[in-house]
Amino acid sequence: MQLIGFLILFPLVVAALLLLVRGDGLRNAIVWISAVVIAAGSIMLAVQYLGAAWTGFVFSSQAIDLVACAIGVAISAVVIGFGVKYKNYLAVGLAIVQLVGDLIFEFGFAHGTHVEVGLYIDPLSVVMALIIGIIGSGICVYALGYMVDFQKHLDEHGEGLTDLQRKDRRPTFFSLMFLFLSAMFVIVFSNNMIWMFTGWEITTVCSFLLIAYTRTDEAVRNAFRQIIMNMLGGIAFLAALYFAVLNAGTLSFQDFILFGLGSPWLVAVPVCLLAFAGLTKAAQMPFHTWLLGAMVAPTPTSALLHSSTMVKAGVFLLIKLAPLFAVCMVPAQMVILVGGLTFMLCSFMAISQTNAKRVLAYSTIANLGLITACAGVATPEAIWAAILLVIFHAAAKSLLFLCVGTAEHHIGSRDIEDMDLLFERMPKLARLMMIGIMCMFIAPFGMLIAKWATLVSFVDSRQMALVLLLAFGSAATFMFWGKWLGKLAGIAGSPENVELDVHPSEWISIALMAALALIACLALPIMSKMLVEPYITSVFMQLGSDISVDNLWITSILAAFVFVVMFAGNRDSKAKRADVYLAGVSVDSDGRVYRNSLSGETTATSRNLYLDSIFGEGIVRRPGEILCAAIIIVAIIASGFVPPVL
Amino acid sequence: MSFIATLIGTVAFAIVAPILGCLLAGLDRIISARMQGRVGPPLLQPYYDVRKLLAKDNVSVSGVDGVYMTAALVFTAFAGGIFFSGGNLLMSAFVITMAGLFFIMAAYSSRSPYAELGAGRETVQVMAYEPMVLLMAVCFYMAAGTFNAGGVFSLNAPVILYTIPAFVGFLFILTIKLRKSPFDLSTSHHAHQELVRGTTTEMSGKTLAKVEVMHWCETVLFLGWTGMFFVWAGPVSLILGIIVALAAWFFEIWIDNNFARVKWQAMLRSAWAVALVCGGINIIVLMFM
Numbered sequence: 001m002q003l004i005g006f007l008i009l010f011p012l013v014v015a016a017l018l019l020l021v022r023g024d025g026l027r028n029a030i031v032w033i034s035a036v037v038i039a040a041g042s043i044m045l046a047v048q049y050l051g052a053a054w055t056g057f058v059f060s061s062q063a064i065d066l067v068a069c070a071i072g073v074a075i076s077a078v079v080i081g082f083g084v085k086y087k088n089y090l091a092v093g094l095a096i097v098q099l100v101g102d103l104i105f106e107f108g109f110a111h112g113t114h115v116e117v118g119l120y121i122d123p124l125s126v127v128m129a130l131i132i133g134i135i136g137s138g139i140c141v142y143a144l145g146y147m148v149d150f151q152k153h154l155d156e157h158g159e160g161l162t163d164l165q166r167k168d169r170r171p172t173f174f175s176l177m178f179l180f181l182s183a184m185f186v187i188v189f190s191n192n193m194i195w196m197f198t199g200w201e202i203t204t205v206c207s208f209l210l211i212a213y214t215r216t217d218e219a220v221r222n223a224f225r226q227i228i229m230n231m232l233g234g235i236a237f238l239a240a241l242y243f244a245v246l247n248a249g250t251l252s253f254q255d256f257i258l259f260g261l262g263s264p265w266l267v268a269v270p271v272c273l274l275a276f277a278g279l280t281k282a283a284q285m286p287f288h289t290w291l292l293g294a295m296v297a298p299t300p301t302s303a304l305l306h307s308s309t310m311v312k313a314g315v316f317l318l319i320k321l322a323p324l325f326a327v328c329m330v331p332a333q334m335v336i337l338v339g340g341l342t343f344m345l346c347s348f349m350a351i352s353q354t355n356a357k358r359v360l361a362y363s364t365i366a367n368l369g370l371i372t373a374c375a376g377v378a379t380p381e382a383i384w385a386a387i388l389l390v391i392f393h394a395a396a397k398s399l400l401f402l403c404v405g406t407a408e409h410h411i412g413s414r415d416i417e418d419m420d421l422l423f424e425r426m427p428k429l430a431r432l433m434m435i436g437i438m439c440m441f442i443a444p445f446g447m448l449i450a451k452w453a454t455l456v457s458f459v460d461s462r463q464m465a466l467v468l469l470l471a472f473g474s475a476a477t478f479m480f481w482g483k484w485l486g487k488l489a490g491i492a493g494s495p496e497n498v499e500l501d502v503h504p505s506e507w508i509s510i511a512l513m514a515a516l517a518l519i520a521c522l523a524l525p526i527m528s529k530m531l532v533e534p535y536i537t538s539v540f541m542q543l544g545s546d547i548s549v550d551n552l553w554i555t556s557i558l559a560a561f562v563f564v565v566m567f568a569g570n571r572d573s574k575a576k577r578a579d580v581y582l583a584g585v586s587v588d589s590d591g592r593v594y595r596n597s598l599s600g601e602t603t604a605t606s607r608n609l610y611l612d613s614i615f616g617e618g619i620v621r622r623p624g625e626i627l628c629a630a631i632i633i634v635a636i637i638a639s640g641f642v643p644p645v646l
Numbered sequence: 647m648s649f650i651a652t653l654i655g656t657v658a659f660a661i662v663a664p665i666l667g668c669l670l671a672g673l674d675r676i677i678s679a680r681m682q683g684r685v686g687p688p689l690l691q692p693y694y695d696v697r698k699l700l701a702k703d704n705v706s707v708s709g710v711d712g713v714y715m716t717a718a719l720v721f722t723a724f725a726g727g728i729f730f731s732g733g734n735l736l737m738s739a740f741v742i743t744m745a746g747l748f749f750i751m752a753a754y755s756s757r758s759p760y761a762e763l764g765a766g767r768e769t770v771q772v773m774a775y776e777p778m779v780l781l782m783a784v785c786f787y788m789a790a791g792t793f794n795a796g797g798v799f800s801l802n803a804p805v806i807l808y809t810i811p812a813f814v815g816f817l818f819i820l821t822i823k824l825r826k827s828p829f830d831l832s833t834s835h836h837a838h839q840e841l842v843r844g845t846t847t848e849m850s851g852k853t854l855a856k857v858e859v860m861h862w863c864e865t866v867l868f869l870g871w872t873g874m875f876f877v878w879a880g881p882v883s884l885i886l887g888i889i890v891a892l893a894a895w896f897f898e899i900w901i902d903n904n905f906a907r908v909k910w911q912a913m914l915r916s917a918w919a920v921a922l923v924c925g926g927i928n929i930i931v932l933m934f935m
Binding site: 420421423438452455456459462464467468470471472474475476478479482483485486487489490550551553554555558561562565574575576577578579580581582583589592604605606608609611614 | 648649652703704705706707708709710712713714717720721724728733734736737740741743744747748750751753754755756757758759760762763765766767769770772773774776777780781784787788793840847848911914918921922925926929930933
């Protein structure tokens with residue numbers, strides 16, 4: 001209990017401190033120390049509560065309720081302030097709706113509803129705490145070096161920018177990062193749904209401010225898209241709280257779930273609204289555009305949003321709701337269909353992208369779709385798969401974002417076509433990036449095991465449409481990852497090594513992410529047993545029984561083999577080197593220049609396939625958005641009328 | 647203990663599959679020649695070819711393609727070992743895809759425009775056949791009640807009775823997996839120019855020998871998958887499985903010799919359409935059974 005309080009409050013203190021610090025040296029020291037402290041804290045928490053079932057802590061205070069309410073008001077005020085300043089009246093309107101709803105709820109509607117057990121911990125919150133505490137704070141450390149380069153670039157190349165856009169806003173940046181971590185801890189540890197909602201809203205507004213960091217027109221526009229979409233989710237969350245009080249008479253999350261299991265027809269509407277909030281935060285179609293827009297922010301922000309915070313809060317809520325999905329058909333079908341469609345369509349769209357960060361964003365959305373669909377299926381196997389997907393995705397995706405961010409600063413581009421020869425120019429980075437990519441999609445890595453369990457649970461629960469969506473979607477993932485991997489693998493001569501001046505803080509956090517991804521893959525059987533299975537047994541009273549431990553061990557051996565191939569000097573030094581064949585006499589083999597039939601020089605070029613005519617955004621996006629939006633609207637309306645279980 | 651069984655199976659597959667695959671490749675060339683009205687090479691010609699490749703100088707553009715191909719071979723052996731020791735069909739399919747990925751990386755590593763083009767087409771090929779492979783495995787699971795290939799021996803009737811559409815779909819993508827015309831887009835055995843040679847343009851000597859051996863092993867594995875549909879309790883049914891697998895293989899050779907290579911668009915569309923129709927129908931039918 002003290003540890004939980006520490007994990008929530010300590011990042012808050014650090015955030016306040018960082019707001020005041022302007023010197024690089026002091027900031028470095030503070031971020032380093034607090035990152036280590038937070039990581040250590042979350043590990044201690046995990047050790048202490050390893051395998052423990054749901055444990056509630058009696059903790060309530062009128063003061064905290066008031067603080068939560070004050071934070072809600074402050075959040076609305078921030079959004080209204082920005083909305084007026086940038087003339088975005090839709091955001092202002094939503095903020096006012098939320099503000100009014102918030103105040104009525106606090107002082108009128110729910111005034112008498114009291115939650116004894118304010119905080120709790122269960123195996124799922126342990127997993128989330130580890131992800132937030134280790135990966136989240138690792139990204140904060142990475143940001144130290146990255147933001148130095150970022151600010152330098154702004155100072156040197158910022159002629160066309162206004163003073164506001166060029167201003168060194170790093171104190172706010174780091175402060176927001178830590179505030180984000182604190183809010184995430186609030187979400188995963190709060191049993192009081194009002195507190196949870198407060199954490200939820202803080203993450204929304206934090207990412208709003210982080211996305212708008214550069215204050216360019218594009219950044220501001222995308223930040224507003226984010227806040228509008230997520231405030232819709234926030235308002236749905238708030239509405240769900242009204243229903244929870246009205247129908248279930250409680251604001252304790254645990255009691256709400258238990259009540260729902262007993263009388264599903266009374267919770268169908270709030271569950272649907274909460275699921276809607278989860279879908280917006282997890283950037284499911286048609287709300288996926290906010291996450292795509294979020295990549296205008298500095299890379300650490302993207303890494304944080306994609307891997308350990310924000311979107312993970314969305315899927316966390318959905319996974320928590322899984323027991324209720326098992327009894328409420330309408331919200332479950334909504335979540336399953338939206339998740340499955342998002343997985344397939346976003347995997348398709350990823351094929352047509354050349355921008356590395358955009359590929360990563362689409363793959364994140366697709367993976368979240370898979371997790372979402374698993375949560376909706378709500379069998380023990382599906383939830384097992386969903387939690388493993390959360391873990392692997394967090395490790396692999398943060399690794400990839402950090403790699404892309406560093407590569408961008410050193411080769412001056414985030415276009416995959418420009419990552420040609422990265423294997424030679426940034427040998428260590430390219431190998432780590434390749435490991436990250438492999439972790440994301442291919443056997444024998446954990447991601448695939450999770451996908452496999454997903455498939456089994458879809459088949460067993462007779463989710464026929466999902467099986468098809470998964471089959472075609474994962475074929476597409478092979479294509480877009482495979483060609484990126486190939487681009488990285490290219491080798492010619494010995495181009496200049498440009499990774500020598502990468503900041504040590506960047507290396508350390510990249511290495512940390514790689515190590516986590518590695519450990520997660522190699523120790524998959526152990527991790528499954530110690531971290532994931534306790535949650536399954538505590539919620540479902542039984543384990544799914546599909547993937548034998550033997551198979552897990554086989555994959556972990558094969559994964560080890562891949563790591564050896566990638567890192568143990570895979571260059572055959574004895575081989576005689578030959579020029580590449582270019583259908584003409586080579587002039588410069590490394591540059592692919594050859595003598596053509598008119599005795600002139602021609603440079604051979606080649607690009608990967610992007611299949612824009614089949615999988616382009618222009619073709620896939622609109623139908624997908626319409627379809628998913630229709631599903632959501634129909635489901636929310638139907639949840640009021642259709643009996644939960646047919 | 648299936649873990650030990652898998653390891654033993656992998657070693658056994660690594661020894662037996664190249665021999666069987668080599669003989670099949672030799673037969674393939676003789677049958678193809680007869681279809682074209684030629685006499686054809688001796689049965690062991692593929693073996694002589696590979697032996698010659700192994701004796702060649704060690705020359706490479708990138709210096710890493712040999713290592714990637716070794717990894718691809720190891721994964722192929724594992725995929726075969728998992729399947730023939732009665733292990734998980736999905737796992738076998740995933741691991742063989744991993745082998746394919748290393749093959750793609752080996753091609754990309756040379757930075758040859760021709761190899762890159764071939765590798766790009768190879769990713770499209772994988773994307774084309776992957777849905778049907780998955781759906782085939784799902785149908786197998788729904789019919790047999792297990793993903794384990796060894797599970798067929800405790801059935802009362804062969805899986806094929808419930809999975810005819812999926813089997814037909816699988817035969818369709820088998821042409822892609824075996825790199826037979828009309829779907830030999832990424833690299834062709836009948837290469838007359840670099841564009842057709844594709845992925846293997848810059849491979850030579852031992853590396854190219856590994857590609858050949860990997861292809862032999864893949865052929866044996868995929869024919870194993872084919873035969874699996876026809877096997878049930880009792881060892882006699884194994885003979886039926888082998889006969890069907892060989893018939894399917896003969897059918898693929900016939901297709902190879904009678905159809906012209908198509909563009910990747912046609913391959914992708916047709917393979918996905920087949921997967922959607924055959925796999926989809928089969929799964930729906932099995933769901934209601």
